[in-house]
Amino acid sequence: MRFFDKNFERLQDLYERIKEKVKEGSWKIMGGWYLQPDCNMPSGESIIRNIAEGRRFFMEEFGKRPTTAINFDSFGHSQGLVQILNQAGFDSYVVCRPAKDNFDFTSQNYRWKGFNGSEVIVHRSDENYNSVHGHAAEELEKFLNETREEEVSLFLWGVGDHGGGASAQDLKDLERMLQERREEYCIIHSDVESFFQELRESGEELPLVERGLNPVAEGCYTSQIRVKQKHRLLENEIYSGEKMFSAASLLYGKKYPARAVHEAVKDLLFAEFHDALPGSGTQLVEEDTLRLLDHGLEIMSREKMKAGIALTAGEKAIEDGTSCVFIYNPHPYEITGQFAFEAGLPKQNWEDVFYYPECSCNGEPVKTQGEMESSHFCIDWRKKVVIEATLKPACMNRIDIRFRAIPKRPVFQPISGKKEYVFDNGAMRAVINTATGLMDSYQVDGTEYIKPGSFRLTAYDDTYNSWGLRTPESCGERNLTLLTPHEGSAFSGLADKVVPSVKVIEDGPVRTVVEALFGWHESKAYQRYIFPKEGTAFEIETGVYWNEKDTFLKLNIQAAYESGEYLGQVMFGRETLRQENREVVAQKWNAFVNEDKALTVINCGTHGSSINAGKIGLTLLRSAGYSAADGNFERTLREERHTVRMEQGERIFRFRIEAGKPGELMDGLDRKAQIFNEAPYAFAFNPSGKGEKRGELITIDNPAVILSAFKKAASKDGYIIRVYESAGKKAKADLKLSAWKTVYTLEFNPFEIKTLFLDGKTGVVSEADLLD
Template identity: 55%
Template sequence: MKNIHLIANAHLDPVWLWRWQEGCSEALSTFKTVEEMTEEFEEFVFNHNEAILYEWVKDNSPGLFQKLQKAVEEGRWNIMGGWYLQPDCNMPSGESIVRNIERGRRFFREYFNSLPTTAINFDSFGHSRGLVQILKKAGYDSYIICRPAKNGFSFEEQDFEWEGLDGSTILVHRSDENYNSVWGQAAKELMEFLPLKVEEEVTLFLWGVGDHGGGPSRKDLQDLKELAENNKDYNLIHSTPEAYFKERITKVKEFPRVSKGLNPVAEGCYTSQIRIKQKHRELENELYSAEKMAAAAWLQCGRSYPEKEIKDAAGALIFSEFHDALPGSGSPLVETDTLRLLDYGLELMSRVKHSAALALAQGEKRVKEGTSVILFYNPHPFDITGVFSCETGLPVQNWSTDFMYPKVMFEGKQIPAQAEKESSNFNLDWRKKIVVQATLKASSINRMDVYFEPIPKRPVFAEIVSRPKYILDNGSMKVVIDTATGLLKEYSVKGVRYLEEESLQLVCFEDTHNPWGFGKWESRSRRAFQLLTPHEAAEYCGLSEKVIPAVRIIEDGEVRTTVEAVFGLHDSKAYIRYHIPKKGSCFDVEIGVHFQEKEKYLKAILKTPEEYEALHGQIMFGREELNKDKETVSQKWTMAVDGTMDKALAIINNGTHGASYTGREFGITLLRSAGYTSSDFIMGKALQEEQWAPRMEQGERFYHFRIQGGAAAEVERMIDREALVFNEEPYGFSFCPPEEGEAAGQFITIDNPQVIISAVKRAENFDGYILRVYESTGKSAKANIRMLDGRINQEVSLGGFEVKSYKIDLAEGRLTETGLIEEYQAENRDEAIRD
């Protein structure tokens, strides 16, 4: 008889249409009821994952938690999956996914002595190809998903071999029956499903009431028991994912192979609730740069490592990655809670970073009389050249009407510097935003002494609207702005054109009200924002007594020129700022949108001179070619590339994930004004009540991009490093050093741009530190890693897209390769740290 592995579960979203408090309560209720059922029904096995839910039980119902431990020990309850929670599987970095798995596996190993080998992400909206290597190195041999559904594959089989970027593979089961069953209908649904899978020699069936918990009902269990006793065709087994795969691989020797990401799925989720996505990226950036700084501060200066603060911030980050929080498919209350949680993590990391920076600044000489000091800590293992800014105060408040202009000395030389509008509007010449062009030394403090000289007034800049175009040419790069439209007319590098006229136009498209969906494909209508009139520009900028041009220079100096243009569409307004440096081949774009449209999506459109052959994007621990015919998802960068023309155009972002490239239009998706959790269902169309209903992204939203064109090979080689620097900016702060202690020196350097640091952090399983690196281009690489001024100086080798973790062994003066996921060992850690 054919074995049917019944996997009882209760898909329980911690948040979705409800807040975490209700998710917590439902976990307690579901777990209590199901534990009783495992005692009542012989041979019944219940499966559940997500350590966060078990933590809630442990903290709020210790007696029930002890019963769960006993049930697991007796085999009535199976720990499934083993992650902390089921995240979005596209937008978090590879490092974030490692932390999710690490935290979950540590919890289940410590409290249940369980180490699952089948990972599960039933409800995630697609899966990054970078997951394969992570899963293999985390100890998994199999994976269960429900999305994309079978219509997203070229074969009928539910099981297939998924190949990762590095060539590793994992066996995946695509559950075509989905993860839920209707209360009391499990047996009926099973008998409807099995005829569709008659070719399978063994079958897996997920069942149990879910989404809001519940799991098996007594009626379902009784019905399944009767079905098992009365049918002659199937052997129904209450089972586990691991048992299914163990039998499956004995029945089939060869599976279909998939060698790409399992996308797209629910494309609207790549952009919905954009503030969560931006703040999630910000916390990723701050957490991982704070860890590097805290590790350096301890190993170089003896400053204690802030383990609890980092653990709490990492917990906030992981929870925000839940697959109905980060994708923007939760309710308005979930959006509010997630933003609040991310802010909590950001506040913790702001304190960690500043404390580490102060420690790393020891040994700096006292401030010179009449000057101010700004310091930049570069957390990266390589020198970085670019434009950097920091606010400081004058050494003495200026009570005159003169404007004090900065002159900056760095390493004994004067460097290009300018004063720009500070963040405050207190109309006294006192606070200064200093902008410099400099090369910051790797992994160390960079000190700049600021002198001030009086000029008669704050600089004003020549008008440009009388010219048909405004040209900025620094010798390496040419940027032309059309003063009649406010749009980019040309971007060239070394005489090669990468963008054409009407680039960076803001365009609204018809959208669905559904946060998971994307676009009304039957209607491709588009409405572009238009340049405001001078009166409208003044009104938008809040200048009631002035009339100003809609396109104007707002900053200029030795370092860069900033041009601002303001636009409108119906009741919506926007500004674009072009930050064009006096050196280099890339420039930054800042966009602010005050959006009032409903059921629209907004793109910034860049137009290329010709259509590029491919679109690539960064994914977990690597990169992948994206589908040009679909809305795509990627991480810190997206790039149009053409090897034949030897051209690449990369857009680096700090929290936008959706993009498209159709014809010659490169579209960066900024926002969607869909309804919250809005879906047409059995009661009819959503959002038809005759009352006001909130839509997403009503109000101000802000964006920052870097645009880089160049020869294909060079841009592809450097893009991951450039995107990392753009996201994890050097930490700039104003400080009057007390001249105490000895200078810290350089913490770490890596001499190959292909090799990227993913983390430097305190270890979980020994009293020391972990370094994690990966190869970013897909080509094997060697790199020399030098730490602590030469105490460690070692060459490492990585295959294409390979991830490796190393123990930093100071006693031996070497790096020792270790596992990707750290096993928890209580005897090696303080109880205070563990708790």
């Protein structure tokens, strides 16, 4: 669809001819998605939008609704796709990857079972999706010999997305071959739906696959990490933004920005193209994709600001001598945690004092901490504020800020003279080794969860291949080590002083931040351990300044236990991932779990990882070549010139770490990952005091039931609410819409997706189709 969408006016004559061919039945619409996306890293919600966009277009323009989905070139396929395909009206699927050596059977056809028990039939095209120009007939001859035992089979030919399509010469050669072999075979030009119909009628017993169709091209789980991070950010902004826009529209009468959101969604979908998001494109593709994602982010930034202002209706104007920040919680549940934002002083401070913030949240005093602001201007004016608070669900929360004068900005005692720095808030105890900058202990309620030397940055030999990972010859590893005080001070830009490379940089009633500085070869990094004064979870911020070639970087966490199950979030589900240091792909979280312990890691845009004997390796970046692969040709990247590699420069990563007993922690992990990614929206604003303040839009009382979408319906007047069960258990939840006094009780099978339609006038909720 993307081709038609972008070329309609320029190729209108061709387009009309195609429509005529479709009408007469000589041109078949296959797949019917917006485009062929990556099928591992986009969220399940994004895949639904991709299908819905294509389905609307092909139905409106051609009157066609394919029942076979096609993703020939995608690098693997999440098991969560099965339920999406099933609910979207697809009964079959054609893929080329992974290849036959990934299966313990030879058949190209198999049943693929999803998390909720639904199934589709898959055809794995072993001959791949394209033939060499002018060689289609001889490739078909080889295919016939290899599939002689199959009663019915499918052969794909044509040059495909590598240029040229189905050539006249190939068609002529194939027609001749069809005549020559008509006594042995019934070979016809057909379509995929007809193939699957005949396959079913044959009664062939097909093998069953109950896992994701992975691994494929493991390097693509990490290549061009900026694209992956910005893609995740735009997903977060769209799906949290839609929830804001729905609240502003339904509760405050603001017009829903449907056209703007649709434009941002199409930016997101195009960035999910299977050579863009995976990072296998050229540097020009990377730049184009980043620009496209930035366009979508700018749209969402503007619309969220407008909605945020609308949602402050009924809030009183701020008092003289104070500042005010509003935080919108887009989620249907309370959030308790630490929230950081910036605001200005009511007036510039020209006095010889420092103004320290004190906050209230929704009228109640909360723990408050001032930290180093983003501005380095010489006047005490801009303030970074961190609070410990509970935000009310699906509504605006008001933060009033007062300031008290203290003699100067807080400074913190050096810790480098101690062997270790110990942080203990009563529930969590963490130990930082001041000689290494690494974490030697992380205990929750007295139980140890890591081994010494955890959160170590390690560089590994890599291939220059954009799709691959590691070298077949060796995989040498070098650790980034703590910089000397002189090296660390130079790296930090301190020209006139020397300070330790491990230090406390923030401390107060809300949290403590410890910074450590590392380096190896031509690269350096800072790592910040962010410890809250309440709770058992902490955050890691890692800033890498990378200048290496053909090397990949991991953040290694050594669990205190060596055996367990390695899990990862996938589309509308969770999957057990392979171990033994083999690279795997997941979405917002990974977890290493045994009967008694769970160590969880939530990310905001990193997908690749590995584990071996309890050592979790989060893959941060890889400096491979752009679109570099050898194939059957001479080795690439041997030109006698400078050749650009990926990931040269600054890259920043954030993780949330939490350990505990598996039950409650794992049941609520998708919710915690959603909070970390779709963060509450904060902005400084002085409201007018006009209007009427309303309550929350929606609440859901089960922590394992996740609100995937709340948006304006595209096909009729109303709103779409999409929820799913995330813990893999039967569940029940009450969905409440207070404005209409509506309570809708939901019952779920494990990992089940439910789509609902809300009539915004009456508050009536009813079940709806997946696609809108």
